[in-house]
Amino acid sequence: MAEARRMRAVELFEQGRSHAQIAGMLGVRPESVRRWKRQWEQGGATGRAPKLDDAQVEKVRAALEQGAQAHGFEAESWTLERVGLVVERGTGVKPARASVRRLLTGRLGWSQQRPQRRAVERDESEIARWVTHEWPRIKRGQ
Structure with missing residues (x-):
């Protein structure tokens, strides 16, 4: 949001607007x-x-592409905290959580993903059978 506001200010500079006008327009x-x-x-x-x-940034990208387990984490998913640790270990820069998000989505072009949570016991064939046979019977009230 702040970056968008600054970019809008640049557009207004180029239009010749005064500082006071720009300040008022952007709040x-x-x-x-x-x-x-x-x-x-x-x-x-x-x-x-x-x-x-x-x-x-390229060094961080290469490190992240190795996967989380290559960096000592149990699960193969990345969190902002984990990425922050990899950034700090690889570059010596300790980023804030918001900076990690901007790094991932902006400079690296990654998007946020959430793993689907499913029970280990889930039986797709039994679910399909229930949907095609049991659910219609329940819906009819039998």
């Missing part, structure tokens, strides 16, 4: 708008520079 303080404009004029960046450079 921020004029000091923030002045700081964003100064950063934009100095090189185009409007936000804080990322803590990880591109080489470090």
